[in-house]
Amino acid sequence: MQSAIYQQTIRHIARVSGRGYWSGQPVTLTFRPTSVDTGIVFRRMDLPGQPTVCGLASNRIDMHLRTKLVSGAAEVEMVEHVMAALYGMQIDNCLVECDACEMPGLDGSAGAIAIALQQAGLETQTAPANILVLGDTMQVGDQQSSITAHPTDEMNLKLVYHLDYGPNSPIPSTTSMAVLSREEFLHHIAPARTFLSEQDANELQRLGIARHVTFRDLLVFGPNGPIDNALHFPDECSRHKLLDLLGDLALCGARIFGTITAYKSGHNLNGRMALQMLQQQTQLRKPTPLKLQATASYAA
Numbered sequence: 499m500q501s502a503i504y505q506q507t508i509r510h511i512a513r514v515s516g517r518g519y520w521s522g523q524p525v526t527l528t529f530r531p532t533s534v535d536t537g538i539v540f541r542r543m544d545l546p547g548q549p550t551v552c553g554l555a556s557n558r559i560d561m562h563l564r565t566k567l568v569s570g571a572a573e574v575e576m577v578e579h580v581m582a583a584l585y586g587m588q589i590d591n592c593l594v595e596c597d598a599c600e601m602p603g604l605d606g607s608a609g610a611i612a613i614a615l616q617q618a619g620l621e622t623q624t625a626p627a628n629i630l631v632l633g634d635t636m637q638v639g640d641q642q643s644s645i646t647a648h649p650t651d652e653m654n655l656k657l658v659y660h661l662d663y664g665p666n667s668p669i670p671s672t673t674s675m676a677v678l679s680r681e682e683f684l685h686h687i688a689p690a691r692t693f694l695s696e697q698d699a700n701e702l703q704r705l706g707i708a709r710h711v712t713f714r715d716l717l718v719f720g721p722n723g724p725i726d727n728a729l730h731f732p733d734e735c736s737r738h739k740l741l742d743l744l745g746d747l748a749l750c751g752a753r754i755f756g757t758i759t760a761y762k763s764g765h766n767l768n769g770r771m772a773l774q775m776l777q778q779q780t781q782l783r784k785p786t787p788l789k790l791q792a793t794a795s796y797a798a
């Protein structure tokens with residue numbers, strides 16, 4: 499006998515500020531409670547008419563090394579850590595107001611966002627949560643990189659990530675695994691930071707991207723390991739990949755019950771899996787901006 503799982507939103511407003519990694523632009527996120535069946539909605543407060551875009555795979559467009567959502571004039575970039583934090587903290591409905599296109603890079607992890615959401619508290623709502631129970635095995639990708647989603651009898655989401663850049667990469671090959679819960683996410687997934695090789699870091703800086711970011715601000719791997727930095731976890735890189743995977747899968751608009759195993763997947767492949775899941779989802783909620791208006795005063 500399966501007990502119902504209800505939708506949740508945050509109890510109080512949460513705010514997180516920082517700068518975009520790619521743009522260097524300052525940005526503040528304001529997380530607001532919203533009503534049932536709203537889902538996750540981003541609102542660009544800095545644009546005329548404050549347009550919104552829903553956190554769904556149907557709004558995702560392919561981008562290099564990050565996840566971007568677009569709906570009309572509303573564009574938001576680097577949303578994967580925000581989406582992961584909301585999913586990981588079991589928040590189904592939330593309005594995310596932002597005053598720039600790119601989400602804050604922070605320390606390269608979702609730690610600060612997860613803590614802010616935890617401090618905001620949880621509000622259980624009256625409608626059952628939208629749950630995607632995998633019926634059949636689904637797969638995307640090829641021999642180079644792939645994601646497989648398996649059905650499970652458990653009422654949970656298990657994630658496995660195999661990272662392998664080959665024997666010549668300064669980034670070590672590791673595997674990470676997690677059975678998702680709020681505690682697991684908060685302490686073991688959210689704090690894992692993003693990373694790149696020294697060669698890639700130099701190339702980005704040469705192109706004028708992320709000039710404000712130093713090697714202390716994120717994990718940069720030289721031949722002898724992290725430069726000017728130390729790992730938070732021995733498998734921090736594959737742990738961070740779990741975070742990215744979760745943030746992208748969250749774009750299916752439902753809580754997922756199943757086992758998902760990823761081999762060297764990146765955002766675009768993750769997004770393809772999320773889109774397949776979204777298409778499978780027959781009871782998809784349709785977020786309505788009208789409901790956002792009604793709840794904007796809730797937390798004021």
Ligand SMILES: [Zn+2]
Pocket residue numbers: 578579692738741742
């Ligand atoms: Zn990431």
